[in-house]
Amino acid sequence: MSVEPIVEHSPKVADEVKKTTCYMCACRCGINVHLRDGKVRYIEGNRDHPVNKGVLCAKGSAGIMQHYSPARLRSPLKRVGPRGSGQFEEISWEEALTTATGWLAPIRETDPKKLAFFTGRDQSQALTGWWAQQFGTPNFAAHGGFCSVNMAAGGIYTIGGAFWEFGSPDWDLTEMFVLFGVAEDHDSNPIKMGLGKLKNRGKRVVSVNPVQTGYAAISDDWYGVTPGTDGLLILSLIRELMLSGNIDVDYLRRYTNAPWLVIRNPGAADDGLFLRDDDGKPQILDRSSGKPVASNSRGAAAQLQGEVKLDNGAVAVPSFMLMAEAYLDDAYNPDVIAGKVGIPAARIRQLAADLAEAAFAKEIVINQPWTDWKGEHHETMIGRPVSMHAMRGISAHSNGFQTCRALHVLQLILGSVEVPGGFRFKPPYPKPAEVHPKPAGRPDQVTPGKPMAGAPLGYVLGPDDLIIGKDGAPQRIDKAYSWDAPMSAHGLMHMVISNAVAGDPYPVDVLFMYMANMAWNSSMNTRGVMDMLTAKDDETGEYKIPKIIYSDAYQSEMVAYADLILPDTTYLERHDAISLLDRPICEADGVADAIRWPVLPPDRDVRGFQSVLLDIGARLGLPGMVNEDGSAKYADYGDYIVNHERKPGIGPLAGFRGENGKAEGRGSPNPAQLDAYIENGGFWHTEIPDAAKYYKMANMAYQEFAVEMGFFDSPQPYDFQIYSEVLQKFRLAAEGHGEVQPPEHLRARVKQCFTPLPSWYPPFEGSAIDEDEFPIHALTQRPMAMYHSWGSQNPWLRQIHGYNPMFLSQTLASKIGVGEGDWIWVTSHHGKIRVPVAVMEGVNEHTIWTWNAIGKRKGAWQLDADAPEVKKGFLLNHLIHELLPPKGDGMRWANSDPITGQAAWFDLRVKIEAAAADEPAEVAPQFDQIASPPGLTKPEAMLRYGLEWTKSVTKQTKKGQ
Numbered sequence: 001m002s003v004e005p006i007v008e009h010s011p012k013v014a015d016e017v018k019k020t021t022c023y024m025c026a027c028r029c030g031i032n033v034h035l036r037d038g039k040v041r042y043i044e045g046n047r048d049h050p051v052n053k054g055v056l057c058a059k060g061s062a063g064i065m066q067h068y069s070p071a072r073l074r075s076p077l078k079r080v081g082p083r084g085s086g087q088f089e090e091i092s093w094e095e096a097l098t099t100a101t102g103w104l105a106p107i108r109e110t111d112p113k114k115l116a117f118f119t120g121r122d123q124s125q126a127l128t129g130w131w132a133q134q135f136g137t138p139n140f141a142a143h144g145g146f147c148s149v150n151m152a153a154g155g156i157y158t159i160g161g162a163f164w165e166f167g168s169p170d171w172d173l174t175e176m177f178v179l180f181g182v183a184e185d186h187d188s189n190p191i192k193m194g195l196g197k198l199k200n201r202g203k204r205v206v207s208v209n210p211v212q213t214g215y216a217a218i219s220d221d222w223y224g225v226t227p228g229t230d231g232l233l234i235l236s237l238i239r240e241l242m243l244s245g246n247i248d249v250d251y252l253r254r255y256t257n258a259p260w261l262v263i264r265n266p267g268a269a270d271d272g273l274f275l276r277d278d279d280g281k282p283q284i285l286d287r288s289s290g291k292p293v294a295s296n297s298r299g300a301a302a303q304l305q306g307e308v309k310l311d312n313g314a315v316a317v318p319s320f321m322l323m324a325e326a327y328l329d330d331a332y333n334p335d336v337i338a339g340k341v342g343i344p345a346a347r348i349r350q351l352a353a354d355l356a357e358a359a360f361a362k363e364i365v366i367n368q369p370w371t372d373w374k375g376e377h378h379e380t381m382i383g384r385p386v387s388m389h390a391m392r393g394i395s396a397h398s399n400g401f402q403t404c405r406a407l408h409v410l411q412l413i414l415g416s417v418e419v420p421g422g423f424r425f426k427p428p429y430p431k432p433a434e435v436h437p438k439p440a441g442r443p444d445q446v447t448p449g450k451p452m453a454g455a456p457l458g459y460v461l462g463p464d465d466l467i468i469g470k471d472g473a474p475q476r477i478d479k480a481y482s483w484d485a486p487m488s489a490h491g492l493m494h495m496v497i498s499n500a501v502a503g504d505p506y507p508v509d510v511l512f513m514y515m516a517n518m519a520w521n522s523s524m525n526t527r528g529v530m531d532m533l534t535a536k537d538d539e540t541g542e543y544k545i546p547k548i549i550y551s552d553a554y555q556s557e558m559v560a561y562a563d564l565i566l567p568d569t570t571y572l573e574r575h576d577a578i579s580l581l582d583r584p585i586c587e588a589d590g591v592a593d594a595i596r597w598p599v600l601p602p603d604r605d606v607r608g609f610q611s612v613l614l615d616i617g618a619r620l621g622l623p624g625m626v627n628e629d630g631s632a633k634y635a636d637y638g639d640y641i642v643n644h645e646r647k648p649g650i651g652p653l654a655g656f657r658g659e660n661g662k663a664e665g666r667g668s669p670n671p672a673q674l675d676a677y678i679e680n681g682g683f684w685h686t687e688i689p690d691a692a693k694y695y696k697m698a699n700m701a702y703q704e705f706a707v708e709m710g711f712f713d714s715p716q717p718y719d720f721q722i723y724s725e726v727l728q729k730f731r732l733a734a735e736g737h738g739e740v741q742p743p744e745h746l747r748a749r750v751k752q753c754f755t756p757l758p759s760w761y762p763p764f765e766g767s768a769i770d771e772d773e774f775p776i777h778a779l780t781q782r783p784m785a786m787y788h789s790w791g792s793q794n795p796w797l798r799q800i801h802g803y804n805p806m807f808l809s810q811t812l813a814s815k816i817g818v819g820e821g822d823w824i825w826v827t828s829h830h831g832k833i834r835v836p837v838a839v840m841e842g843v844n845e846h847t848i849w850t851w852n853a854i855g856k857r858k859g860a861w862q863l864d865a866d867a868p869e870v871k872k873g874f875l876l877n878h879l880i881h882e883l884l885p886p887k888g889d890g891m892r893w894a895n896s897d898p899i900t901g902q903a904a905w906f907d908l909r910v911k912i913e914a915a916a917a918d919e920p921a922e923v924a925p926q927f928d929q930i931a932s933p934p935g936l937t938k939p940e941a942m943l944r945y946g947l948e949w950t951k952s953v954t955k956q957t958k959k960g961q
């Protein structure tokens with residue numbers, strides 16, 4: 001008798017659903033976690049959540065496999081073998097915390113700088129930065145220095161915010177969207193949703209990227225720019241728009257510093273500074289009176305041309321005149337730059353014409369009255385519907401800061417920032433550099449046994465704010481805010497290990513890191529960094545970095561190089577605050593924040609890192625973390641999230657504050673706050689009033705809303721900074737003015753690169769090597785299914801990207817006689833790797849590329865020693881050095897942007913050749929296998945997660961019954 005299954009069409013899927021925040025990438029979408037029998041049954045997007053509105057990506061769905069990964073660390077560990085071997089023994093939390101405290105307490109009392117505390121892509125920098133400040137060390141930063149600080153700092157110094165977390169395109173109204181460079185993970189779902197809206201509305205998507213992959217694959221126009229020349233292309237577009245008169249003069253006059261008067265006094269200490277009145281207010285030339293008046297004068301009509309004679313014989317002109325002088329230059333003529341940028345002149349001119357048409361021929365007018373900060377009432381809001389986005393693609397070059405600034409200037413001359421259809425800020429942005437704190441860490445701000453006088457990270461406004469000693473020496477271990485990288489707003493995490501090992505500017509005693517895979521994909525010169533982490537002092541035989549504490553949830557490559565491991569939870573087992581004090585998740589129309597909370601209890605002896613950090617802080621007696629009687633102030637991170645106040649009424653979460661939980665933004669701590677968030681779906685959201693939704697930098701209704709919410713204590717309106725006086729101050733110092741001047745060997749570089757108007761110079765690596773020997777650019781792109789190294793241990797995501805080939809154009813492949821599946825050697829000035837090949841169209845003819853961070857070291861992440869990620873997956877990092885080749889004088893410059901210190905990953909130049917036919921089909925170099933820490937389980941040979949539930953919903957029954 002035959003038997004056939006009857007499928008139950010409405011099976012019981014979950015016992016309960018808990019709403020929290022995804023952490024499979026940095027976007028922080030809302031998720032509904034369906035739980036059954038105490039396990040995760042599946043994860044879906046939260047339809048009410050402001051970030052993703054129900055959308056879930058492949059990574060988010062695969063969070064189940066991240067949560068149950070066999071690579072999860074299971075208990076605190078103490079190193080018992082040599083560093084790098086991966087040999088550990090399990091210890092108790094008490095022993096781990098006593099050990100950490102025993103290492104940290106003496107240095108806090110003697111020299112707190114001896115602690116270098118750096119975190120990777122964590123989402124709790126408001127806590128970690130505050131902890132570092134309370135400890136008293138200036139040596140704190142997160143991963144921004146090797147990620148996209150050029151984009152972030154370029155944005156803050158120019159328009160008061162940048163892309164992604166700071167703002168987004170006005171997807172509903174924009175007519176043309178231009179995406180520069182790779183940006184697939186910054187951000188992910190929100191951009192995909194936005195692109196979907198544009199495609200549905202039939203609007204134009206333009207991509208400027210050496211590679212036509214990711215979002216570029218669905219663009220209407222693709223410009224395959226040569227890496228590192230984006231700035232040149234952008235300045236050429238600016239030239240074309242200025243020449244054709246396609247600029248928004250009214251917008252430039254009202255909302256930017258284009259009319260501010262700049263002193264022209266060559267050779268003098270005030271050359272290039274703004275003309276200011278006795279109150280320090282910048283001056284503009286008023287058309288009606290013909291006289292200079294304060295830039296915020298009510299009713300003044302600013303001129304963009306003209307000249308004011310000064311008493312000392314100098315003159316002052318609107319900065320717009322300097323723009324015209326700089327950008328109408330033939331150096332930016334499309335005919336002149338076409339060869340260099342790899343795009344025909346006619347296409348550059350067409351792109352400029354398309355931008356102009358979208359901005360001006362398709363002007364939007366919204367009948368919404370509003371009042372600006374200069375007191376003028378407007379009946380309408382005028383929109384220039386061109387929007388843009390960029391992240392690491394244009395910023396990871398040694399000319400990235402100026403390129404990012406140039407991109408914002410392009411937006412500004414089109415009048416398309418913070419207007420309908422353009423780029424819009426997300427609260428608490430916009431927030432110009434002047435409103436941010438300055439960094440602390442100078443010798444007079446660091447005192448043993450005491451908190452530092454301010455936060456370690458901030459925005460400098462000139463040479464006087466640098467974190468250097470009286471002798472000009474760097475004071476931070478990463479040399480951030482020194483003349484090496486004066487405006488390094490996110491620190492230089494990629495330089496910490498090499499500087500500490502070199503003892504330059506000084507050695508450290510404890511290196512404390514969280515979620516930072518520095519022994520693998522987060523470092524340049526990967527083998528060199530592994531050697532540094534194991535380097536010993538010749539005389540003492542001790543490690544040059546004596547103690548390394550590391551916290552992570554997984555057995556990453558870095559784990560093997562630590563002495564003490566503090567195992568973190570997965571994102572489903574912990575509390576987190578997605579805080580306005582940190583990196584916000586707001587949307588342009590509303591303010592939002594969110595939480596994570598333990599939707600499942602840990603089944604291992606692990607603790608959330610933030611709770612552990614607070615525990616260590618309490619054991620060290622750090623102010624703010626202990627009560628008067630010395631007892632711990634917070635039970636754990638959840639307790640801190642509810643009860644910590646950064647200043648009265650302002651805490652990590654802005655929603656459900658006050659005694660009755662009804663206050664928003666400001667309000668006393670509410671003991672039931674976390675419950676209120678959980679009840680609300682894991683987030684809080686409030687809408688910005690209609691009259692405050694655009695022109696936020698100048699709109700008094702928004703400024704008052706921002707004060708109400710606690711973003712500022714008083715309104716902070718401002719003009720966008722096309723011309724940067726901050727950069728000019730550094731340049732004046734290089735010319736010999738002021739007390740604080742760069743060392744001789746850096747003067748010429750500061751003079752060349754710190755131009756007050758965005759400029760372009762060739763990327764440093766290309767200038768330092770023989771371009772005939774290394775004619776090819778090599779890049780990574782971000783796969784949408786992986787977030788850095790996080791995904792390639794995930795069995796579901798590994799099926800999408802199990803290994804990474806090097807993609808070559810057919811032209812390049814033919815040139816060296818290889819085809820799909822062959823192997824090649826790729827050589828840079830620093831190293832050599834053997835990699836598999838894939839051939840594609842849609843790539844700049846001088847460029848090869850691969851996916852980022854797929855390759856894994858043998859033995860790491862609990863992957864099989866023969867896993868494709870080990871045998872056919874590779875890192876480009878092996879080819880990139882943190883220093884450029886030696887110059888004629890023997891000196892080696894950092895492979896970084898000279899302004900912010902951002903790691904110049906994408907300056908890499910290589911040559912390629914076919915591997916010999918008898919060579920093994922395996923990537924080179926290979927590294928020794930690292931041992932698995934004790935207690936980790938082996939991955940299942942055949943994964944069948946969820947099979948038990950599949951059986952339970954399918955009944956066997958007799959045919960006909």
Ligand code: SF4
Nearest residue numbers: 022025028029057060
């Ligand atoms: S985009 Fe990022 S945060 Fe959103 S669901 Fe995907 S992985 Fe999660």
